[in-house]
Amino acid sequence: xxxxxxxxxxxxxxxxxxxxxxxxxxxxxxxxxxxxxxxxxxxxxxxxxxxxxxxxxxxxxxxxxxxxxxxxxxxxxxxxxxxxxxxxxxxxxxxxxxxxxxxxxxxxxxxx
Amino acid sequence: xxxxxxxxxxxxxxxxxxxxxxxxxxxxxxxxxxxxxxxxxxxxxxxxxxxxxxxxxxxxxxxxxxxxxxxxxxxxxxxxxxxxxxxxxxxxxxxxxxxxxxxxxxxxxxx
Numbered sequence: 001x002x003x004x005x006x007x008x009x010x011x012x013x014x015x016x017x018x019x020x021x022x023x024x025x026x027x028x029x030x031x032x033x034x035x036x037x038x039x040x041x042x043x044x045x046x047x048x049x050x051x052x053x054x055x056x057x058x059x060x061x062x063x064x065x066x067x068x069x070x071x072x073x074x075x076x077x078x079x080x081x082x083x084x085x086x087x088x089x090x091x092x093x094x095x096x097x098x099x100x101x102x103x104x105x106x107x108x109x110x111x112x
Numbered sequence: 113x114x115x116x117x118x119x120x121x122x123x124x125x126x127x128x129x130x131x132x133x134x135x136x137x138x139x140x141x142x143x144x145x146x147x148x149x150x151x152x153x154x155x156x157x158x159x160x161x162x163x164x165x166x167x168x169x170x171x172x173x174x175x176x177x178x179x180x181x182x183x184x185x186x187x188x189x190x191x192x193x194x195x196x197x198x199x200x201x202x203x204x205x206x207x208x209x210x211x212x213x214x215x216x217x218x219x220x221x222x223x
């Protein structure tokens with residue numbers, strides 16, 4: 001079955017702009033979580049959604065937001081971009097009975 | 113706060129055995145996972161230990177000692193394709209999807 005799909009794979013934005021990233025989970029998975037990966041901070045948890053509800057949120061400013069749709073697809077949004085937001089944004093889906101995370105290949109955001 | 117320590121780099125030759133250690137300090141603990149990530153690729157799940165002891169999956173094994181807040185990933189019969197970054201990750205709260213990751217160990221396998 002198809003894996004986790006993230007779009008776009010690469011994007012370049014300038015400071016102050018906003019960006020929306022999309023994630024389609026594995027079919028049948030209702031849980032989607034987002035992580036930010038940077039060389040300095042590593043992999044850091046952003047938020048988790050299950051059945052359109054945000055269950056948990058990591059320690060990120062309010063500029064980072066997300067949502068999940070009824071088909072389990074998820075989007076995350078970053079507003080008022082800063083240089084430090086340059087990172088690989090990873091989406092992961094998981095089934096209900098296991099904690100194993102299935103990651104997509106990520107969206108690489110560069111902020112200039 | 114939560115913190116995980118793992119070596120930043122490990123080098124070994126093909127066919128050898130390598131062990132990547134991970135020590136953790138977390139306010140809660142439900143289990144320790146290991147993920148592999150090749151350059152430019154997605155992290156992929158390798159193993160999960162919730163209880164003390166050794167879990168074996170093919171060439172890879174993972175060990176956990178909850179009393180020592182310590183775990184390791186053991187890779188046997190190393191192959192060139194095992195060159196990648198390896199992350200330990202702690203589930204330190206109720207949600208299995210909210211993991212705290214270590215900074216990763218870059219494994220280089222030499223011919």
